[in-house]
Amino acid sequence: MRALFAFLAGGLFGAGLLVSGMTDTTKVQGWLDIFGAWDPTLAFVLGGAIIPMAIAWRVAA
Numbered sequence: 777m778r779a780l781f782a783f784l785a786g787g788l789f790g791a792g793l794l795v796s797g798m799t800d801t802t803k804v805q806g807w808l809d810i811f812g813a814w815d816p817t818l819a820f821v822l823g824g825a826i827i828p829m830a831i832a833w834r835v836a837a
Contacts, residue, residue: 796818796821797817797818797821798818798821803815803817803818804818807819
């Protein structure tokens with residue numbers, strides 16, 4: 777059962793990376809190029825990940 781939940785969580789994580797565009801190397805390189813052509817769209821992805829994690833921490837506590 778634990779392996780099934782791990783598989784589902786990994787699949788959801790991978791799908792989230794795919795939908796957000798984080799599997800596109802040029803997008804990630806644009807995110808890392810702070811002093812050049814910086815692409816801030818992944819900042820919104822990271823910010824959006826904080827919200828459910830904060831809720832999970834509150835539920836777990």
